[in-house]
Amino acid sequence: MNRRFHNGILLISACLIVTACGMEPWVKPYERAHLADPIMSGERNPVADAYMRHVYQAREGARGAEGGGGGGCGCN
Amino acid sequence: MVAIKSVLVKLTTLGSIIALCHPVHGSAGTLPEERADALYHSYDGGGVKVDGPSVLVRKNLGNSTSVYGNYYVDHVSSASIDVVTQGSPYQEEREEKSVGVNYLKGDVTMNLAYTHSAESDYTANSANFKISQDMFGDLSTISLGYARGWDTVQKNGQPDFSESVSRNNYQLELSQILTKNALLGVSFEAVTDEGYLNNPYRSARYLDPSKPLGYSFEPEIYPRTHTSSAVTVQARYYLPYRAALHGEFRVYGDSWGVKAHNAQIDYTHPAGNGWTFELRYRMYSQTAADFYSDLFPRLSSQNFLARDKELSTMTNHTAGVGVSYEFTQRAWRYIDKGSLNLYYDHIEFDYADYRDISVADGAGDEPLYQFSADVIRLYLSLWY
Structure with a gap:
């Protein structure tokens, strides 16, 4: 299951990237004021968010793709 | 390991594709x-x-x-259910x-970090490297990451007990501007561990009619390898009255038979005069590991044995609120602005096949375990 899953993800990612190679930016830099607003940032609370990831990692079986740096947390 | 090396080769190939089709332009990352x-x-x-x-x-x-x-x-x-029923509170x-450095060159950002964690019976080290590339007029950012971890597991009261764990994390992330108001992120991470993956203090439970309670304990035995994959899709949307909506969904599977998914939604509402309020809800659900059982039928009934509630069938739900107050303080010499933030989360955990054996009710007939937790985060941020 894992091998097919990995292949699928990589194939989709590669197709998206290759397709996007020929595209012009459809949102111009001067149209990105809303996206640049701090409330849209995924890294607005780096310390507080890292702590919540740790809370869940120590109590759940799942791990990975949480947005942190990865690596061992010593919480087994 | 072979599977992970295969993933690494494919990530490298993907990186080459990115490099080949990346148009050269002069915009810069931050x-x-x-x-x-x-x-x-x-x-x-x-x-x-x-x-x-x-x-x-x-x-x-x-x-x-x-x-x-x-x-x-x-x-x-800690006086958790495991500790109360199998040991003593401690x-x-x-x-x-942690220390790290980010280096920016044109559209490329590189991050190198090292983390060391120490407690009386566990030492964890990890080093990670991540490279991010802005592309297509900065509409897209793609990142490749690798982390290597090496841990030492010890056991209090047994000075000669020492085991090791090595970890490898492979990460691929894509961040995409969809519209003037919407961002999309997709991340994939594969993790492989090798070594002593048990908690050395925990035990498995098996039926033992010779005991008054009807059961006894034996040491847990985990496989010495563990490989997992997780994919997260997340989106952020800017609402017309300057508020933000964030949603994310993750699916997870591993070589131990655990399958999990979680979903989260956050709403951020700036209320003026520096005040910002947040509301959050998250749900998580997982199936049990193949070698998990709350009560094994007999002593040494199979090669691998686990009774960790983290590997049982479980769900949890989190509801959270947050408030932030941001202030501009030019009177302070080196400080541009600051914020004071308070977040509170309440989590309800429910286990479908992990029983509360602090209640004596016949082996295997004890009530299913559940508990709730309160999480507080209070912090001050300063920008300079």
């Missing part, structure tokens, strides 16, 4: 903000209390380099130190 955060954190639930500080300081060196350091402490006081401290 370094993280220069800021310092001092957090007090507290977790209280299921007989476990954990609290302590976390301090992060980030500083730029010139226009292309940013360095940071993080100091984090957990003061743990107190301990875990200390974690």
Whole structure:
């Protein structure tokens, strides 16, 4: 299951990237004021968010793709 | 390991595709903000209390380099269900130190970091490297990451017990501007562990009619390898009255038979005069590991044995609120602005095949375990 899953993800990612190679930016830099607003940032609370990831990692079986740096947390 | 090496080769191939089709243009990425955060954190639930500080300081060196350091402490006081039924309540401290550097060159950002975590019976080290590339007029950012971890597992009261664990994490992330108001992110991470993956204090339970309670305990035995994959899709949307909506969904599977998914939605509402309010809901669900059982039929009934509630069939739900007050303070010489933030989360955990054996009710007929936890985060952030 894992091998097919990995292949699928990589194939989709590669197709998206290759397709996007020929595209012009459809949102111009001067149209990105809303996206640049701090409330849209995924890294607005780096310390507080890292702590919540740790809370869940120590109590759940799942791990990975949480947005942190990865690596061992010593919480087994 | 072969599967992970195969993934690594494919990630490298994907990186080559990115490099080949990347148009050359002059726009630039950005370094993280220069800021310092001092957090007090507290977790209280299921007989476990954990609290302590976390301090992060980030500083730029010139226009292309940013360095940071993080100091984090957990003061743990544990009388959890595992500890109450199989051992004695204990107190301990875990200390974690991280340092890192971000380097920006054109559209490429590189991040190198090292983390060391130490407690009386567990030492964890990890080093990670991540490279991010802005592409297509900065509409897209793609990142490749690799982390290597090496841990030492010890057991209090047994000075000669020492085992090791090695970890490898492979990460692929894509961040995409969809519209003037919407962002999409997709991340994939594969993790492989090898070594002593048990908790050395925990035991499996098996039926034993010779005992008054009808069961006995034996040491857990885990496989010495563990490989997992997780994919997260997340989106952020800017609402017309300057508020933000964030949603994310993750699916997870591993070589131990655990399948999990979680979903989260956050709403951020700036209320004016520096005040911002947040509401959050998260749900998580997982199936049990193949070698998990609350009550095995007999002693040594199979090769691998686990009764960790983290590997049982479980769900949890989190509801959270947060409030932040941001202030501009030009009277302070080096500080541009600051914010004071308070977040509270309540988590309800429900286990479908992990029983509360602190209640004597016949082996296998004890009530299913459940508990709730309160999490507080109080922190001050300063930008300079």
